[in-house]
Amino acid sequence: xxxxxxxxxxxxxxxxxxxxxxxxxxxxxxxxxxxxxxxxxxxxxxxxxxxxxxxxxxxxxxxxxxxxxxxxxxxxxxxxxxxxxxxxxxxxxxxxxxxxxxxxxxxxxxxxxxxxxxxxxxxxxxxxxxxxxxxxxxxxxxxxxxxxxxxxxxxxxxxxxxxxxxxxxxxxxxxxxxxxxxxxxxxxxxxxxxxxxxxxxxxxxxxxxxxxxxxxxxxxxxxxxxxxxxxxxxxxxxxxxxxxxxxxxxxxxxxxxxxxxxxxxxxxxxxxxxxxxxxxxxxxxxxxxxxxxxxxxxxxx
Amino acid sequence: xxxxxxxxxxxxxxxxxxxxxxxxxxxxxxxxxxxxxxxxxxxxxxxxxxxxxxxxxxxxxxxxxxxxxxxxxxxxxxxxxxxxxxxxxxxxxxxxxxxxxxxxxxxxxxxxxxxxxxxxxxxxxxxxxxxxxxxxxxxxxxxxxxxxxxxxxxxxxxxxxxxxxxxxxxxxxxxxxxxxxxxxxxxxxxxxxxxxxxxxxxxxxxxxxxxxxxxxxxxxxxxxxxxxxxxxxxxxxxxxxxxxxxxxxxxxxxxxxxxxxxxxxxxxxxxxxxxxxxxxxxxxxxxxxxxxxxxxxxxxxx
Amino acid sequence: xxxxxxxxxxxxxxxxxxxxxxxxxxxxxxxxxxxxxxxxxxxxxxxxxxxxxxxxxxxxxxxxxxxxxxxxxxxxxxxxxxxxxxxxxxxxxxxxxxxxxxxxxxxxxxxxxxxxxxxxxxxxxxxxxxxxxxxxxxxxxxxxxxxxxxxxxxxxxxxxxxxxxxxxxxxxxxxxxxxxxxxxxxxxxxxxxxxxxxxxxxxxxxxxxxxxxxxxxxxxxxxxxxxxxxxxxxxxxxx
Numbered sequence: 146x147x148x149x150x151x152x153x154x155x156x157x158x159x160x161x162x163x164x165x166x167x168x169x170x171x172x173x174x175x176x177x178x179x180x181x182x183x184x185x186x187x188x189x190x191x192x193x194x195x196x197x198x199x200x201x202x203x204x205x206x207x208x209x210x211x212x213x214x215x216x217x218x219x220x221x222x223x224x225x226x227x228x229x230x231x232x233x234x235x236x237x238x239x240x241x242x243x244x245x246x247x248x249x250x251x252x253x254x255x256x257x258x259x260x261x262x263x264x265x266x267x268x269x270x271x272x273x274x275x276x277x278x279x280x281x282x283x284x285x286x287x288x289x290x291x292x293x294x295x296x297x298x299x300x301x302x303x304x305x306x307x308x309x310x311x312x313x314x315x316x317x318x319x320x321x322x323x324x325x326x327x328x329x330x331x332x333x334x335x336x337x338x339x340x341x342x343x344x345x346x347x348x349x350x351x352x353x354x355x356x357x358x359x360x361x362x363x364x365x366x367x368x369x370x371x372x373x374x375x376x377x378x379x380x381x382x383x384x385x386x387x388x389x390x391x392x393x394x395x396x397x398x399x400x401x402x403x404x405x406x407x408x409x410x411x412x413x414x415x416x417x418x419x420x421x422x423x424x425x426x427x428x429x430x431x432x433x434x435x436x437x438x439x440x441x442x443x444x445x446x
Numbered sequence: 447x448x449x450x451x452x453x454x455x456x457x458x459x460x461x462x463x464x465x466x467x468x469x470x471x472x473x474x475x476x477x478x479x480x481x482x483x484x485x486x487x488x489x490x491x492x493x494x495x496x497x498x499x500x501x502x503x504x505x506x507x508x509x510x511x512x513x514x515x516x517x518x519x520x521x522x523x524x525x526x527x528x529x530x531x532x533x534x535x536x537x538x539x540x541x542x543x544x545x546x547x548x549x550x551x552x553x554x555x556x557x558x559x560x561x562x563x564x565x566x567x568x569x570x571x572x573x574x575x576x577x578x579x580x581x582x583x584x585x586x587x588x589x590x591x592x593x594x595x596x597x598x599x600x601x602x603x604x605x606x607x608x609x610x611x612x613x614x615x616x617x618x619x620x621x622x623x624x625x626x627x628x629x630x631x632x633x634x635x636x637x638x639x640x641x642x643x644x645x646x647x648x649x650x651x652x653x654x655x656x657x658x659x660x661x662x663x664x665x666x667x668x669x670x671x672x673x674x675x676x677x678x679x680x681x682x683x684x685x686x687x688x689x690x691x692x693x694x695x696x697x698x699x700x701x702x703x704x705x706x707x708x709x710x711x712x713x714x715x716x717x718x719x720x721x722x723x724x725x726x727x728x729x730x731x732x733x734x735x736x737x738x739x740x741x742x743x744x745x746x747x748x
Numbered sequence: 749x750x751x752x753x754x755x756x757x758x759x760x761x762x763x764x765x766x767x768x769x770x771x772x773x774x775x776x777x778x779x780x781x782x783x784x785x786x787x788x789x790x791x792x793x794x795x796x797x798x799x800x801x802x803x804x805x806x807x808x809x810x811x812x813x814x815x816x817x818x819x820x821x822x823x824x825x826x827x828x829x830x831x832x833x834x835x836x837x838x839x840x841x842x843x844x845x846x847x848x849x850x851x852x853x854x855x856x857x858x859x860x861x862x863x864x865x866x867x868x869x870x871x872x873x874x875x876x877x878x879x880x881x882x883x884x885x886x887x888x889x890x891x892x893x894x895x896x897x898x899x900x901x902x903x904x905x906x907x908x909x910x911x912x913x914x915x916x917x918x919x920x921x922x923x924x925x926x927x928x929x930x931x932x933x934x935x936x937x938x939x940x941x942x943x944x945x946x947x948x949x950x951x952x953x954x955x956x957x958x959x960x961x962x963x964x965x966x967x968x969x970x971x972x973x974x975x976x977x978x979x980x981x982x983x984x985x986x987x
Contacts, residue, residue: 182531184670229714233721240477241724244677245717247670252713259706310850317836317847324834326798329822329851329899371666378535413546420539423532424524 149281154400160288162396163295164357167350168373169380169388170302171343177319177383178339181239185226185246187370188253189344190351193219195257197352198266198361208269208356215355216348222253223344227337254366264363271356291353298346299389306385315339319383347373375419452583454700456655458691459590463648464668465675465687466597470641472676474634475617476529479669480521480537481645483544484514486664488646489653490548490564493573496654497562498555503575503654507593510650511643518642519635526634529620541669548661569660573653590651597644601684613637678716680728689728749774749903749934750795750826755804757787757794764790766958767804772903772936774809777929779937779949781974787958788938789831792907795936796828797821809902823851827901831908831938833892837881841872844880844891848898858898865894868924886917893924903934910941922948942975 168190175183183189197215200206206214230245274286306312314335317325326332351369355361372395380391395415402411467481492510495501501509525536554563564570576586604610612633616623620630653659675690694712698704704711723729728736750772757765764787772778782788793799795806797818806814813821827848836844845865849858866873869890875883880891889909896904906925910918922944929935929948939945946952946966954962954977962969962977 176531182534229717229721234724238720238724240472241677241720243477244674245720247674248713248716248720250713251709252717255707255709255713313843313846314850316839316843317850320836320838321834323798324830324836325847326818327796327822327828327830327834328848328895329819330847331817331819367666374535375539378531382531409546409549413543416539416542416546420524420536420543423528423536423539 150404151401153282154404155397156282156284157288158397158400159393160285160292160396161400162376162393163292164350164354164392165372165376165395166389166392167295167298167353168347168369169376169392170299170385171347171350172373172377173380173383173385173388174302174315174339174343174346176377178315178336179231179242181231181234181242182374183226183230183246183340184243184370185230185249185253186344186347186373187368188250188257188366189219189222189226190347190369191257191366192222192253193217193344193348194268194351194355194361194365195260198268198355199260201269202261202266208271211269212349212352215352216345219348219351220341220345223341223347224337225249226344227340231340232333232337250366250370254363257366258363261361266361268355268359268361270359271353285357287357291357294349294353295389298349299385302346303385311335311338375415378419379422449583452587454696456583456587456590458695459587459594460648460652460655461668461672461675461695462594462688462691463597463651464645464672465679465691466601466684467641467645467648468669468672469676469681469684469687470601470637470644472673472681473613473617474637475620476526476634476637477534477673478537478641479534479666479673480539480541481641481672482664482666482669483521483537483541484518484642484645485649485652485668486541486544486548486659486661487517488514488649489659489663490551490570490649491646492650493570493653493659494553494563496575497557497570497573498553503579506575507647507650511646514646514649515639515643518638518645521642522635522638526631526638538666538669541664541666545661545665548664567661569658569663570653571658573657573659575654577657586655590655593647593651597647598684598688605684609633674716677726678719680723680726680732682725682728682730682733686726686728690726749809750936751805751807752791752795753805753807755791755794755801755806757790757799757801764958765794765801768955768958768960770953770960770963772934773951774934775929775932776950777925777935777937777948779939779945779952780955781939781942781945781952781977782955783977784940785957786955788955789907791955792828792831792905792938795821795905796826819851822899822901825900825902827896827899827904829889829892829896829904829906829909831911833885833888835880835883835888835891835895837879839880840877841880841883841891842876844895845872845898848895851899861898861900865897868927869894886913886920889913889917889921890924893921897928897933901933903936904928906935906937908938908940910939910944918944942971946971946974 172186175186193215196218197211200214201211226246226249230242230249234242271287271290277284277286277289306316314325314330317328317330318332318335322332347369351365355365376392376395377388378391379394380387380389398418399411399415402414406414464481464485467484468478471478471481488510491513492506495506495509496503521537521540525533528536548564549567551564552566554561554565560572562572612623612628615626616628616630616633624630652663675694676687678693679688679690680686698708698712719727752768752770755765755768756763768787768791770780780788780791790799794801797813797816797820800815804814805812808821808824808826811824813824836847839847842862845862849861852858866876871887872890872894875887880888883891893909909921913921918941925935925937926948937945937949949966951965953960954974956977
């Protein structure tokens, strides 16, 4: 029995973890090019999801339209955050950027409350197929879609970074911003577009999460910021691969902790792991090789 | 004075302690997302001391503050060599662990015929020291401000000493400070201890003024707000964070002019303010200008 | 080719360039010598658009480029080999060259140019898949030069290419500078290695404390005096 529980928990954890991984990818991209923390990332996603939910409640919009609204909404709000919190500051004023993004967090959350005042709102489910039975294990169909979508998006982002001209520019800016400017890359434009791209990826993550739960709560902004941050840090800060590993690890860990220790201890385990990792192994999971660089980058926040 | 005003004033006073706590670390160049943990520790420890052990208030507040300082020291041992986002996330992780620990913490005893003490998620209620000893709201408010003034005075004096200058030097460039022979780690440790103790003192006051404290009272929102107050008010002087608290709670929350839209106004305001002044209203330049003006006036008066 | 008129660039209140005027003639090697802190690197970054001058004009082939973005200046045919090389350490040698050609859309021609770079710098070909951060100092310098050439510049700015390199490699770098110039690239070079610089330069300037203090052809001033002033500045001589 215990073996089945372990397997089932791991499976559930991977599914939830895939949503964390998506959040962490967006966070990692923004942190990579900006070298500053965007605390308004979760609320940006929340804004997109809330706009989509409002369209669902008011007009009963079909799910693909809602998807478009969520993604575009998050991208537009992401642009707003970039303009107000990141563009005006040089890298020297990192704290100011972060605090400004916190101020916008508060602002976006309150605006969202005006849009949908109830704590919990319905969201159209992704699909209502019955769970799959694989031997003794159960697998929710929508979870499977989420995992597949995550892998697809992660693959697309990796391909985009590795193979396209704009991806090259992003990597150049992450690697050595001054040299990027010298070879003729519009660093500010790259930063802005990366920000928008990451916000759109976040919107996609938010959509998948809300559709899997078939509901949205007012906590989604805070939730997305903290889960995304923890997953990014666990992954070692600075690579898409690390972000995915960090997200999946966090999901699996939480699933086991919830099963064996209950929901309160679950959160404690995640934070505890992060604390121990940071205090004793600050490079993170994927960090051993890139440690020096990520430390140098991380120090600058 | 009416009760509402006193409540607001007390609130400003109590939050100021956490803002000062975050400010001390900001000066040393460290961004902490976790000063609320020491606020919580101070609140619980001081509350337990007066309620469960029947200690006098002064002893309880001191003990709460020391306990918070000691916790900050232990956390500092593990985290102070980190910097940037690593330090910020480690402190946040610790604060969240403490908050969840408080949700699990149950310590109930029969005190004078009533069962009292911390009760998990429901928090710690009936911390009735002020009520039982018949303090008026005005008196409690005065206690808060007397302690705040003491902390402020100490901070202002320290900032003018060599130690204070060392702290700022480390904040500006830790490597350069190291080269100049400053022991960065020990100065940061002292700053962390002091920051923990200040937050703990604020927590102890909070528990007694509110008569209760719950895990939600010290979640991430308190910590990030505390950080923001320093940057809004300015990092040039210890009055900066207080100014930040005054603007947010004193002006926006209490006057209720933007009721329901406070955060929309406040958030936009802060973002725009930071563009104009990335180190806050009372930044170093503003402070030195004010000091010069004051000196000139004093010289002219002589 | 490059005309700098009365440029003032400052960091905060400190003026690093206090009105610099010089020019680099087409098809020639112009060299800028001077002690540390004279403002040479500041001048390079000002010309390349990374720093914005407060006053003065910079003209490239007759067009005013003052205050334009680095990207716009690269597009006009200027490339910089920056101080300390600044390769992209986490990217491969080949990707560094790709980044150098970022503004070009003629991918077939870019591929040809990359092969040309490999012919000119065989070491880079050997290490094409290696991360640039793992290269030796000399190899990184070659890469920085090759990366700059990938934009097919009309004028190449080089900021202390010999810094921290072994004498044999310095010789190699200067041999390449001469070759590039023979191929028609105008070169504007900042150097500390006076001896090597005077060997290749057609014209040189001396810069001290944010000002140009001498302009002439090699041989106009005894090498000893140039060395004296380039390393120590005139201020000490006067004492």
